[in-house]
Amino acid sequence: MIPFNVPPCTGDELGYMQQAIASRKICGDGQFTKKCNAWMEERFRARKVLLTTSGSTALDMAALLCGLAAGDEVILPSYTFSSTANAFVLAGAKLVFVDVRPDTMNIDETKIEAAITDRTRVICAMHYAGVACEMDAIMDIARRHGLLVVEDAAQGVMSSYKGKALGTIGDFGCYSFHETKNYSMGEGGALVVNNEKYIEKAEILREKGTDRAKFFRGQVDKYTWVDFGDSYLPSELNAAYLWAQLLKADEINNDRLASWNEYNEAFRPLADKGLVQLPVIPAGCVHNAHMFYLKTRSLAERTELIRFLKERDILAVFHYVPLHSAPAGLKFGRFAGEDVYTTAESDKLLRLPLYYGLTAEDRQAVIQAVKAFYGC
Ligand SMILES: *Cc1c(COP(=O)(O)O)cnc(C)c1O
Numbered sequence: 319m320i321p322f323n324v325p326p327c328t329g330d331e332l333g334y335m336q337q338a339i340a341s342r343k344i345c346g347d348g349q350f351t352k353k354c355n356a357w358m359e360e361r362f363r364a365r366k367v368l369l370t371t372s373g374s375t376a377l378d379m380a381a382l383l384c385g386l387a388a389g390d391e392v393i394l395p396s397y398t399f400s401s402t403a404n405a406f407v408l409a410g411a412k413l414v415f416v417d418v419r420p421d422t423m424n425i426d427e428t429k430i431e432a433a434i435t436d437r438t439r440v441i442c443a444m445h446y447a448g449v450a451c452e453m454d455a456i457m458d459i460a461r462r463h464g465l466l467v468v469e470d471a472a473q474g475v476m477s478s479y480k481g482k483a484l485g486t487i488g489d490f491g492c493y494s495f496h497e498t499k500n501y502s503m504g505e506g507g508a509l510v511v512n513n514e515k516y517i518e519k520a521e522i523l524r525e526k527g528t529d530r531a532k533f534f535r536g537q538v539d540k541y542t543w544v545d546f547g548d549s550y551l552p553s554e555l556n557a558a559y560l561w562a563q564l565l566k567a568d569e570i571n572n573d574r575l576a577s578w579n580e581y582n583e584a585f586r587p588l589a590d591k592g593l594v595q596l597p598v599i600p601a602g603c604v605h606n607a608h609m610f611y612l613k614t615r616s617l618a619e620r621t622e623l624i625r626f627l628k629e630r631d632i633l634a635v636f637h638y639v640p641l642h643s644a645p646a647g648l649k650f651g652r653f654a655g656e657d658v659y660t661t662a663e664s665d666k667l668l669r670l671p672l673y674y675g676l677t678a679e680d681r682q683a684v685i686q687a688v689k690a691f692y693g694c
Contacts (some may be wrong), residue, residue, distance in 0.1 A: 320683060324430035324635040327675040328566045334379035334558035336542070339392050346551025347534075350558040357564050358508060361484035366479040366511040368524055369557055370550045373494025373507035377405035379523055379550055380468045380490035380509060383516050384440050386411045393433050394442040394597040395425040396500055396642040396653060396660045402444050402470045402691050403641050403650065413651025414438070415642040420659045422446060423667070427455040433654035434463055443488065444470035448480035448500070449599055453487045460488075468492065472507070475500055476606040489513040500570060500606055500674075503560035506552045524550040532636045570674045571606055577676050578607035584685040585612060593692045595666075610672045611637070612688070617665040623691050626666065
């Protein structure tokens with residue numbers, strides 16, 4: 319069986335986890351958390367990075383830090399994971415879904431402005447498959463309308479847009495280190511705070527509402543409860559696992575890109591014949607091979623292809639059911655404008671096995687099976 323995903327493991331994880339245990343500090347914000355935060359701050363040129371318990375809680379933190387009031391509106395794509403939307407529901411906001419572009423499946427930046435009302439406060443851009451949204455246009459709209467920008471860069475660790483790391487362009491960026499992502503800690507994530515104004519607030523929110531971060535830096539002589547907060551610190555055991563992965567980030571990235579490029583080359587003849595559509599990487603975007611997808615010609619064809627691959631022991635999977643048509647989407651939001659591409663394009667999208675360590679043999683088996691399905 320060729321699985322769809324295998325959680326990344328470099329072999330060095332256990333050693334670092336043992337070090338964490340030996341240091342007798344396994345709660346949050348120990349040496350491994352600090353190493354991971356500092357590594358990302360330097361590598362991504364990020365103002366502040368804080369490891370969190372998940373990508374979802376990084377989004378929750380970002381949404382809470384936006385300081386929304388009941389009835390405030392947040393613009394986001396409908397083609398995304400439920401966590402993107404949940405964060406803003408938690409913060410009390412109304413969701414306003416905007417259509418995606420068919421080429422990248424990212425929010426269509428040209429349709430955002432028409433969705434803005436006098437209650438709009440935030441634009442949330444999700445970088446699908448680690449390929450950047452059109453951030454220059456989005457940042458320009460946000461500046462002109464006085465809106466905050468949250469990047470859901472859960473899939474975009476190690477990707478960039480015009481030389482800037484994803485997650486470092488908006489006011490906040492959110493990463494995920496779930497086992498399905500390029501780099502993992504089992505469950506985990508990180509909040510990137512790019513807007514200086516929110517750094518101290520983020521530290522307080524993350525540490526149960528206390529100024530404990532300041533205390534540890536020696537900036538106050540005792541720590542106290544200063545604001546609303548929650549607990550978003552991951553355990554050092556998880557951070558130690560992630561540390562092993564970050565040290566091999568380039569190796570993991572190159573391995574994934576090699577698989578992605580091989581798929582892309584192999585399926586080009588199918589695309590040239592109009593049998594499938596391949597992912598588009600716009601100019602200025604450097605991606606991280608988070609995902610390789612094909613688009614079939616119809617939902618029925620996709621269902622057939624999934625079945626065909628499964629019969630050959632290959633697990634290929636579709637992706638998001640658009641949020642605006644889901645029960646919670648109907649309850650918490652509305653679609654602004656027309657759903658031209660969100661539903662139609664999501665129906666045709668199929669993700670192929672792609673993970674760190676996918677063997678050349680398995681890659682070829684996937685390629686040959688897809689080609690056989692199309693009689694090529
Ligand atoms: C994975 C993912 C999340 C959630 O991350 P978790 O670490 O699983 O909580 C949020 N948004 C997107 C787009 C994701 O792909």
